[in-house]
Amino acid sequence: MMTALTKTRRVNTLPLITPSVLVLFLWMVVPLVMTLWFSFQRYNLLNPSVKGFAGLENYKSLVADSALWTAMLNTLVLVASVLGVTVVLGTLLAVLFNQEFFGRPVARLLIIAPFFVMPTVSALIWKNMLLHPVNGLVAFLTRSLGLEAIDWFGNWPMTSIVMIVSWQWLPFALLILLTAIQSLDNEQIEAARMDGAGASALFFFIILPHLKRAISVVVMIETIFFLSVFAEILITTSGGPGLATTNLAFLIYIRSLLEYDVGAASAGGVIAIVLANVVAFFLVRTIARSLEEG
């Protein structure tokens, strides 16, 4: 009866879906085509007389520029380090917060708080109040231990950025892995315990395999965000000292909005898009699989 009803009322869904699809299509395709187009053009906003088709010139000079390789390496180091920190600590904390302890709801609220702090605020807290070489709290602590105060952003710039971004994203990993752990069947754990499995056996043979998909989702989503880390760098180091913390996103920003070299910046943009797409391919596949499972 119901299927009959649905069938007799053929609904034209086109007017409902089209607006969303159309705006997203424009949002994706127009800038993409423009980026590709500009990347093959001689185009500098400061020098309008230089114009025309450049062929692969922008790519060639970009590839020949050591700044690109430094930026690629920095991007890789930043993404890999923060992924390592957030996934390892996130998994351990998720196991911890899955246990019963006093005041768990409040502790949980406190530990996820950093994720809701806007990037510019967290960058400034770390820069001014924690890692500042003179007035920072960390400098005070190292000095009271009889050590020299460390100029974090001067001498350990990438480590500092990794610390800030990890602090922001650890709660994200924790939140998602905790949700995943909670869906674990308690009877399975009890059964394993009955069979004499210790805590570490439980972790490696039951919890970790169960978390496999959640961990891969965390890794992929974080990678997409970490490829574009920007505000934290702009506010703390401005990519320096030298190029020490210039990632691909920041290099593109320098080339486009500071040097007005549209051609070079666009070629950089194309590289960023290709990198992100490699990750996106696997992410979409994982999500498609979970969609089928319902």
Place this chain on the structure above:
Amino acid sequence: MINRPLLKKLTLTLVAWTAALIMFFPVFWMLVASFKTEIDAVATPPMLVFKPTLENYAAVQQRANYINSAINSVAISMGATLLALALGIPAAYAMAFFPTRRTRSTLLWMLSTKMLPPVGVLVPIYLLFRDVGLIDTKAGLIIIYALMNLPIMVWLLYTFFKEVPRDILEAGRIDGASRRQELFYLLMPLSLPGIASTALLSIILCWNEAFWSLNLTTSDAAPLTAFISSFSAPEGLFWAKLSAASTLAIAPILLFGWMSQRQLVRGLTFGAVK
């Protein structure tokens, strides 16, 4: 002798709370600094006992840019959320209740638009915005944020709509409800909690967005993310005032975030982790 389960629970409490307090400490430290005078805020050794003052909060309120930025943040987050809901609700409704062969691939395609790194399209968006006069306007950021969050919102709304019992909608149809009535008077009231948490997630993401806001606004339309970043230039010591401004800037979103933890996981993982 203490029994073992209790001992275990106490140990866990100690370890977990240590971790929680370390993670929360930077926020706490900022909150404390916002009640100090500027001199106390930079004192070495750091002052733990001090005479609290509200002068920073008063000073922040008096700064015209601050009020302007706060209004911008509210207007942009709300505007982008409403725009995305207006586009997303009909699409999610159609896909949840009248699925076709293409529904699955449409959803996945929408999701894939989210994977485009913003830096990859910074140049063309900047130039387009410059040519049509959208640089440093609220409308410009509203459009960008709505498009940026639309895939997540369609996705979330879709999962919420699928949970609405179909019988109720069928009953409405038998009573002669039109499609429009069905959407507005049946589906939307029934899934109001889902729509609300979708909106909440969108507001959180818009409020904290700091790539487009830093690159596309200068003063008029600058939201709080951009306003706060103007403190990064060391023009004297304004840590206490900065802390007060930051506290006000993050407080509403922290509350929203705490309220919507569950939906956040669902929304940010596109339903892959529930």
